[in-house]
Amino acid sequence: MDLPVTPPVQPMLAKAVTAVPAQPDGEPEWSYEPKWDGFRAIVFRDGDDVEIVSRGGKDLARYFPEIVEAARTELPDKAVVDGEVCVPREIGGVQRLDWDSLSQRIHPAASRIAKLAEETPAAFIGFDALALGDRDLTGEPFSVRRAALLEAIPVGSPGARLLISRVTHDAQQAQDWFTAFEGAGLDGVVAKRLAGAYVPGKREMLKIKHKRTADCVVLGYRVHKSGTGLGSMLLGLYGDDGEVRMVGGSSAFSDTRRVELQQQFEQLRLGPDQVAPGEVNRWRSSATGEWIPIRRELVAEVAYDQMENQRFRHTVKFLRWRPDRDPESCTYDQLEVPLTYDVYDVLEGT
Incomplete structure (x- = not known):
């Protein structure tokens, strides 16, 4: 792959804390977002070449062919985005994240993978950008990477499989999300420093989970x-x-x-x-x-x-x-x- 950031890359990790960090007076320090409950993955696209690399460095592409195809059609020609592979399903009349359906997607049989890709299609929820075009974004602050992510994954495209996580700079709204979004199967809240660079393998983010x-x-x-x-x-x-x-x-x-x-x-x-x-x-x-x-x-x-x-x-x-x-x-x-x-x-x- 001819990208400014090439696989394998360890994703930036989060450290567990007990409460949503407060914003200081003046300019906001933190960006808050929901914590998605899926498989952490970084998607690399260079033209038709697509890799979906797990936190452990394994290529998940064979298990999620629908995400590979979506990356070819929905991402720019050269892009590297960090996020979570999830399976949303209608449960009790609402769309929730379904961990059981997601975990069943890791299967050795190609026929089974193809069948499940049709029955329980996955989505990729992007929440960071590592590269766009010829730009290596890992040294840029999150505020810049977030803007690049919005450029890489258009919001509101009908039928899209590549989506973007919501964010807020309001600590109270983040606390409200912590409670309200649990019903959708989400796992808590993540806080990122707006001025922070992307540091692979380091626990530079904060996570507040519903359970220990x-x-x-x-x-x-x-x-x-x-x-x-x-x-x-x-x-x-x-x-x-x-x-x-x-x-x-x-x-x-x-x-x-x-x-x-x-x-x-x-x-x-x-x-x-x-x-x-x-x-x-x-x-x-x-x-x-x-x-x-x-x-x-x-x-x-x-x-x-x-x-x-x-x-x-x-x-x-x-x-x-x-x-x-x-x-x-x-x-x-x-x-x-x-x-x-x-x-x-x-x-x-x-």
Whole structure:
């Protein structure tokens, strides 16, 4: 591709915070937009050549042929735009983002992909521009990149598959969006500095989500105490040293789902007899804690309440699989870390 910005490019990331940042007095500092719930992707177009590159560097083009065709007809001849691949569907009489339909689009069979492209077509929601024509925009402030995005993706074109996210400079409106847009299947609000450059792979944006979640690599599982089905899936996160650490587990599954998960995980076992020693359980001395390791290929999104000593304090809730995420991207820096106080700062008279 003959573009000023060529793949692969790591997308600029967001750091989790607990509230919408306020605007300072005078000129606005922040641009706010909805947080879309889909597959993060950067679309590169150079004439008929189109690549849709995931956050992990994989080309998603084969899974979304309708987006490839839309890029050829709706984008300028040379353009690089950042955004989210989503599947909007009518649910309960309104259009909502449908994660299940989106995740089913990652399929090895070309015939299945073609069928789903017709039945559950995807849309690309653009929210940043990295290049337009011969211009590399990554060093420009977001205000300039936003103008280029509006130039690259015309607003209001009937039947368009490439769309643009709304933005506002009003912090109160962003807070209203945080509540109102949840009904459309959106995931919260993102804040970007108007003067900020596009920094690949860095958490330069802020995100305010409806729930505290983490993407974890599945390290293995324990068999249910009944001897049939999965008892719990064990989860890990990668540290700054590149080593993975076990951070907890998820175990709230129906009997039917336990059997399905055990069958799925059995295919990923490292060896038929390989078992890993578990940690000592101070509450149940009879429990060995042994578990079965599997290949580190699956990423699960889970809901959690607190972190303590680099682990989840309580059992977490499995939310969904993330086929768009690479296991190595499951790192600690994605987590929302609350402010740390000395316990005596919370006591009266100290």
